[in-house]
Amino acid sequence: MIFLLATSLYLLTANPIHCSITTNYYQSLINQRTTEALGYKLPTSNNEFKQGVETENFEEYGEFDFVIVGAGSAGSVLATRLSEIDDFKILLLEAGNEEDDFSEIPAMWLYNQFSEKNWGYYTIPQKQSCLGMNNKQCVVPRGKLLGGSSSINGVMYSRGNCKDYDKWYQIGNRGWSSKDVLPYFKKSENSQIRGDKNYHGKGGFWNVEYSAPDSPLFQNFINGSIERNQPIVDYNGKNQIGASHLQSNIKHGKRQSLATAFLDNSRQRTNLKILTKTLVTKVVIDPQSKQAKGVEFVTRNKKFHVRATKEVIVSAGAINTPQLLMLSGVGPKDELSKLKIPIIADLPVGKNLIEHPRLMLMVRSDHAASKIGINKLIQQYLNGFGTLTQAGNVEGVGYIQTKNDSNEVPTIEILFTVPPYIDTSIYQRQLNYNKDVTNSLLDRIDPQKDIFFYIVLLHEKSRGRVSLNSSSPIDFPNIDLNMFAEQEDVETLFEGVEYVQNLLSTEAFKKINASLLEVPICANFKIGSKEYLECLIRNLAGTLYHPCGTAAMGPNNGNFVVGDTLEVHGVGNLRVVDASIFPSSISGHLNAPTVMVAEKAADLIKKEHKCL
Ligand SMILES: Cc1cc2nc3c(=O)[nH]c(=O)nc-3n(C[C@H](O)[C@H](O)[C@H](O)COP(=O)(O)OP(=O)(O)OC[C@H]3O[C@@H](n4cnc5c(N)ncnc54)[C@H](O)[C@@H]3O)c2cc1C
Ligand SMILES: *[C@@H]1O[C@H](CO)[C@@H](O)[C@H](O)[C@H]1NC(C)=O
Ligand SMILES: *[C@@H]1O[C@H](CO)[C@@H](O)[C@H](O)[C@H]1NC(C)=O
Ligand SMILES: *[C@@H]1O[C@H](CO)[C@@H](O)[C@H](O)[C@H]1NC(C)=O
Ligand SMILES: *[C@@H]1O[C@H](CO)[C@@H](O)[C@H](O)[C@H]1NC(C)=O
Secondary structure, X not given: OHHHHHHHHHHHOOOOOOOHHHHHHHHHHHHHHHHHHHHOOOOOEOHHHHHHHOOOOOEEEEEEEEEEEOOOHHHHHHHHHHOXXXXXXXXXXXXXXXXXXXXXXXXXXXXXOOOOOEOOEEOOOOOOOOOOEHHHOOEEOOEOEOOHHHHOOOOEOOOOOHHXXXXXXXXXXXXXXXXXXXXXXXXXXXXXXXXOOOOOOOOOOXXXXXXXXXXXXHHHHHXXXXXXXXXXXXXXXXXXOEEEEOOEOEEOOEEOOHHHHOHHHOOOOOOEEEEOOEEEEEEEEEOOOOEEEEEEEEEOOEEEEEEEEEEEEEOOHHHHHHHHHHHOOEEOHHHHHHOOOOOOEEOOOOOOEEOOEEEEEEEEOOOOOOOOOHHHHHHHHHOOOOHHHOOOOEEEEEEEOOOOOOOOOOOEEEEEEOOOOOOHHHHHHHHOEOHHHHHHOHHHOOOOOEEEEEEEEOOOOOOEEXXXXXXXXXXXXXXXXXXXXXXXXXXHHHHHXXXXXXXXXXXXXXXXXXXXOOOHHHOOOOOOOHHHHHHHHHHHOEEOOOOEOOOOEOOOOOOOOEOOOOEEOXXXXXXXXXXXXXXXXXXXXXXXHHHHHHHHHHHHHHHHOOOO
């Protein structure tokens, strides 16, 4: 009822109040960028910075209290919070460039991955996963622009389960239990949703709203979930397990990256200096005192050295943070000595790489969405609704406990997507699927009719690793996701598939004749058998783009990289603040938890330097 009301309201305001100049501008922007993306060649190294790296002389860039590496989700929040203190002088260094009108359109999210807004990483060839990808390599997109990965991501707002943070606390991290972190989730939030009382923030910098209107299929998802005994919940509220409407980081339909939400409020401050198109190549650490003193960076073909009088904070994300630490002498001793990098601290940097593997199931139904022209879609977007305001057409979310587990943490997440799709041309590049898979799977997609169920493994047992390929900051690191190394992970995904099969057998889905599309890629196995499903998983599963854990937080016992104040063990004046510090997996998406970490870090830092 509420959904219906909202829909008709939106339709009433859908008059083309924006002049055709604006519509034409967006139409040619979309035409141009989507075409470019299909042919864009991803870089294989940081060659754009080569000339600067190879320059002989350093120029001095002066002195700041804090130098922050990376203006991604965490860096944008941290720079904004620290610069609230007038006495703090802050330098924020970012390898990429600015956001723009195109990256702001949520539905164009995939195309950003084939532009200079993505670092362009792939895994090293995999042995037990990614087998249906070209050269058995999965993509590892990472945002390279202000806002970092939040500027190219799927705008889904999900915090995870309170038990996830209680586990962080149980590992030995004081101040990180669910009770401790809830205020920091609420602090950043400006919630527009019908959520649970006491669990949402109002008036924060970061907007959360529902995209609108709902597809008619959304109600089939909700009804089917109810038939399967799932409660209907606010998954960011009191009870996470059940089915929900997706909550998104959009504002009147446009992407709310952390650069838009936070940095736009702080970048005019005189105590915050932001440098874009700047690669930090090393944290300078005094080998005697083991104190971080500053960083070296390259920008506009020149090489600089800058001093940090209080702290260096690394917020370069779960792939680049471990790379930069290792290049600076902080990492596993054996690996660094092989590359002749002088060791400052022997720590398990780059190990414990955690992902969220996800399998896509294609479902064909009788329901066909009507085709809407791009002009109309743009007009809707400019009025804050419609398909362009959604990334990946996701509307429904289910957090499911497949195992009879008393600890109340979901094992599987289901993402429910609805037609019409406007971005299918980029799917092959998105997934790096080889010819066989592309022909047998992607070419069969009907953009008006198909429903996708993404089945996400929330707590993988397998662990991957980020390691150095060389001692040069020009080379990309080696990324080994190592998904499905543990057979248990395959089997937990089976339970997710079974859940979707059961969902499809409900009245709500029978009504629309929904059925799974078979994939001929695994045709030598009996369809529906365990062997068939395992073949699908090892060939077709990608990730939810959620690497974390590569500089994990915990006690100084050899297993962790930073302590519960996020200071690197055994090194002074050096903190890590980003998704690298997650010690264990999250039952949700990573952006909100990363923002929470940065909010909390800002308070820890202010307290340490006596401003709180
Ligand atoms: C395609 C995609 C879709 C996703 N979808 C969602 C979603 O829907 N919901 C969700 O919650 N999460 C999603 N995520 C994950 C989420 O966006 C990330 O986990 C989160 O943004 C990580 O924040 P971070 O601060 O750790 O790193 P990032 O945001 O990646 O920031 C790191 C920053 O550091 C910069 N940098 C790195 N190295 C250097 C260097 N040496 N010198 C200078 N600058 C450097 C980078 O350019 C980047 O700007 C998605 C991620 C991707 C890539
Ligand atoms: C969902 O369930 C409600 C209540 O039983 C019913 O009125 C409605 O028609 C159902 N909708 C769909 C799409 O199944
Ligand atoms: C789950 O476990 C409880 C007790 O451990 C048991 O009573 C219950 O029957 C189990 N449920 C299922 C579905 O296996
Ligand atoms: C570095 O990468 C190249 C190309 O991907 C690979 O052949 C080589 O083995 C790697 N070296 C190390 C030390 O990882
Ligand atoms: C579903 O399929 C059956 C058999 O093919 C058909 O009779 C029925 O009309 C279909 N239902 C809908 C809603 O189209």
